[in-house]
Amino acid sequence: MSKGVAITGMGIISSIGNTVEENFQSLINKTPGISRIESIDTIHRDDIKVGEIKTSNQEFIQQLGLPDSNNYSRTALLAEVAVLEAVESAGIVDMNSCKTGLISATSVAGMDMTEKYYYSLFDETHNRKYITAHPAGDATTKIANRLGITDFVTTISTACSSSANAIMLGARMIKAGKLDRVIVGGADCLSKFTINGFKTLMILSDDNCKPFDADRTGLNLGEAAAFLVLESDEQVKKDNKKVLGYVSGYANANDAFHQTASSENGEGATLAMKKALKGANISADKIDYINAHGTATNNNDASESKAILRVFNDAIPSLSSTKAYTGHTLAAAAAIEAVYSILALQHATVFPNLNFKTTIPETNIVPVTEVLEKEIKHVLSNSFGFGGNCSTLIFSKA
Amino acid sequence: MMKDCYINGIGCVSAQETTVDNDIENYQFLTERITHAHRPNYREFIKPTMIRRMSTGVKMGVVAASLALKEANLETPDAIISGTGLGCSIDSDKFLKKIVDNNEEFLTPTAFIQSTHNTVGAQVALGLGCNAYNVTYVHNALSFESAMIDAQLLLNEGESNVLFGGVDELGAYTTSLFDLIGHIKKEEVIENGILDSKTKGAIFSEGSQFFVLGDERSDSSYAKLVDVAVHNVLPKNEIEEKLVQFLSTNNLTIGDIDAVVLGTNGDVEFDGVYADLQESVFENTQQIYYKHLSGEYNTASAFGFWTACKILKTQSVPTNLKLNTVKSSSIRNVLLYNQYRSENHSFTLLSSC
Amino acid sequence: MENLKLELKAKIIENLNLEDVEVGDIANDDALFGDGLGLDSIDALELIVMLDKDYGIKLSDPKQGKSIFESIDSLAAYITENKAK
Missing domain, CATH: 3.40.47.10 (Thiolase/Chalcone synthase)
Incomplete structure (x- = not known):
């Protein structure tokens, strides 16, 4: 019986590292990437903390060898850095040796450039090149062209669960035999638009975020990109590929409760977790680690805790949210946490939930707070977004 | 072997008037460079408590979706899949303008929460109380086709009835950007139709079409x-x-x-x-x-x-x-x-x- | 105080886009949230910005809004007491 869809490569960039290895080192050394914001000129500078990548656009442009005339948004730059690492790690020599697709995810898209040149676009013609970088599909097309993927290329946007759905669609396309290989993931950069948006909802913390803590004060926004390479069993066999892990379960459900808030009993999240377990054909007690959505907002952590209790009853597996390391990276969150889930499987390590002190009394869930080594066969990763979008992925050991 | 997939209900809101039979023979050539959608009576379809925060695109999407469901005689679909190239441009433009013009002060959340690309799919689900699979594709002019591919895939995975569709709205600022770089025709009036224009750019508009894809043929099948x-x-x-x-x-x-x-x-x-x-x-x-x-x-x-x-x-x-x-x-x-x-x-x- | 109450009703209708509601439809002691006017948590955030922008009153914790936004009466009383501009 198939273990799921094989993962043969991965790449990541986040505020805790520009490569998979750098991210892993930060995770096991308990080094968070949360700081004051430097690259964006915002009046909220001193009221918020963010997971900002300290590499400038100019440095990325050089690293990627792009011409000065390029019109990459920061989202596209981050996406390309991560996708190139993923492709390299999968050892892909000829992109068109088999039917290959690309599914990316974003919510911010090219907003960083649009907000920067909002009025000047009309007077200064040289910035107008960023207009076509505004739509969500632009970064995806840029990386598809760079990789030479011409046919099945698409972009998903379901707010903060976006890249979970990209991974899910990729796995489904492989299973259905529609593609032999697919690169899946997502990217989002920090922007004034999202900073101010979350600020109006009064859910941004002025301190380091504290997932699952009774005294949590809201989330830290972050920026990141991550991509996985998924391949069919035939393709893995044919190229004698090393398998890093498997996408063994996935599900998407809708909370259908409120445009932004999660329902009190976590209906959508519960459905997503249950459906993913069913799809993976394993019972809840087989999960060794939950990489929670855990944004550290009042609403999310309470609702997600309820949902986890509903699915796992009293036997809660080791659990942590890695958002205290990276901040909430929106459409990229599920993809970077997929990389962390695979690292957990590979290194038999649960990464700690930083900044936790006090248990939420109503749910009494205690996350793992120190690096924990243990055998891990199955990891469950949650991602939830505005619009009631709830997605769960299950990753299993190779 | 792909399973047979039937279009069992369709719904359309466009620049043309939405009527009971939507006879295309009565549709008029668009003559302006930018034409807004012809508004149906939204209140017939959407509860007053929900409508007050909805932009044109969300309203068009909800109406097109409910027309398609009604025709397919379906209350709750097994999935809701939307495609939108530019997402909720109107609220996105509104929030962005406030950020810039008010220098990040006195901002309110409504435009922001309605600005995410998945708002239409979310509001359709909320209106129906539908907990099913819900995804939004945002890949330029392949957004609708991506939704359709997913819908067909879901039916082959065993679902019976999937609601899928496309929606895009004209946000004032976003439209002005595409105008600036010549994606929209310059002439004020397109006299003899687009085929005779022989000029660069297209005539822009907005609209939403939703469809019910089912695994069984019915009397309503198209x-x-x-x-x-x-x-x-x-x-x-x-x-x-x-x-x-x-x-x-x-x-x-x-x-x-x-x-x-x-x-x-x-x-x-x-x-x-x-x-x-x-x-x-x-x-x-x-x-x-x-x-x-x-x-x-x-x-x-x-x-x-x-x-x-x-x-x-x-x-x-x-x-x-x-x-x-x-x-x-x-x-x-x-x-x-x-x-x-x-x-x-x-x-x-x-x-x- | 009565003028302020009328002003608040008009502002609430406009800011929250309550298309079918008129000033005369809202009684001073009607519940604004829940079963009354049916406002929700997003509306509460809108009202917090209105307090700041129009009356110079800053609420840092959305939970404070609960008692203040109970009715037009309670809102007007709070503004009269704390008004800064």
Whole structure:
């Protein structure tokens, strides 16, 4: 019986590292990437903390060898850095040796450039090149062209669960035999638009975020990109590929409760977790680690805790949210946490939930707070977004 | 082997008036460079407590979705899949303008929470209380086709009824940007239709079309969705080859196609690829266009799909859609081909049922 | 105080886009949230910005809004007491 869809490569960039290895080192050394914001000129500078990548656009442009005339948004730059690492790690020599697709995810898209040149676009013609970088599909097309993927290329946007759905669609396309290989993931950069948006909802913390803590004060926004390479069993066999892990379960459900808030009993999240377990054909007690959505907002952590209790009853597996390391990276969150889930499987390590002190009394869930080594066969990763979008992925050991 | 998939309900809100029978024969050529959607009576479809925060796109989407569900006699679908190239531009533009103009002060959350690309899918789910699978595709002019591919995949995975569709709205600022770089025609009035304009750019508009895809044929069935193929980029000299290949994977040849629905939008710079096909492989095929009635928007191909569904069900082609004089005695297979500014090519195959 | 109450009703209708509601429809002691006017948590955030922008009153914790936004009466009383501009 198939273990799921094989993962043969991965790449990541986040505020805790520009490569998979750098991210892993930060995770096991308990080094968070949360700081004051430097690259964006915002009046909220001193009221918020963010997971900002300290590499400038100019440095990325050089690293990627792009011409000065390029019109990459920061989202596209981050996406390309991560996708190139993923492709390299999968050892892909000829992109068109088999039917290959690309599914990316974003919510911010090219907003960083649009907000920067909002009025000047009309007077200064040289910035107008960023207009076509505004739509969500632009970064995806840029990386598809760079990789030479011409046919099945698409972009998903379901707010903060976006890249979970990209991974899910990729796995489904492989299973259905529609593609032999697919690169899946997502990217989002920090922007004034999202900073101010979350600020109006009064859910941004002025301190380091504290997932699952009774005294949590809201989330830290972050920026990141991550991509996985998924391949069919035939393709893995044919190229004698090393398998890093498997996408063994996935599900998407809708909370259908409120445009932004999660329902009190976590209906959508519960459905997503249950459906993913069913799809993976394993019972809840087989999960060794939950990489929670855990944004550290009042609403999310309470609702997600309820949902986890509903699915796992009293036997809660080791659990942590890695958002205290990276901040909430929106459409990229599920993809970077997929990389962390695979690292957990590979290194038999649960990464700690930083900044936790006090248990939420109503749910009494205690996350793992120190690096924990243990055998891990199955990891469950949650991602939830505005619009009631709830997605769960299950990753299993190779 | 793909399962048979039937279009069992359709819903459309566009620049044309939404009427009970939506007879395309009564539709007027759009004559302005930018045309807003013709508003249906939204209140007939949406609860007052929900409508107050909805932008045009969300309202159009909810109405198109509810029309499609009603026609398919379906209360709650097994999935809701939306495609939108630019997402909720109106609220996104509104929030962005406030950030810039008020220097980040005195901002309120409503426009922000309604600005995410998945708002239409979310509001449809909320209105129906539908906990099912819900995804939004945002890949420029392949957004609708991506939704359709997912819908077909879900049916093959065992779901029975999936709601899918496209929606795009005209946000004032975003539209002004595309105007600035010449994506919209410059002339104020398009006198004799887009085909005669011979100028650069398209006429812009907005709209939403939703469909119910079911695994069983019913009295309300319009057509069978056979296959969809997308090519994000496709060199001009390979289009014909890919098209023939697409048909052959479905055991068809050009001669089996009774009507071809083209995404011709009157842009002299990019319509050449359609013209080439019209003069070569499709010379003897009935040719149809629709963007003179719908205007151009990232998901306008959903309007084309909607017209194809109607043509297959009624077995007649409205005169205002015809590009040539070729006639078919019966219409069994309809092929749609769309691209936008030489990117995002899609082939969609429908057959009668 | 009565003028302020009328002003608040008009502002609430406009800011929250309550299309079918008129000033005369809202009684001073009607519940604004829940079963009354049916406002929700997003509306509460809108009202917090209105307090700041129009009356110079800053609420840092959305939970404070609960008692203040109970009715037009309670809102007007709070503004009269804390008004800064």
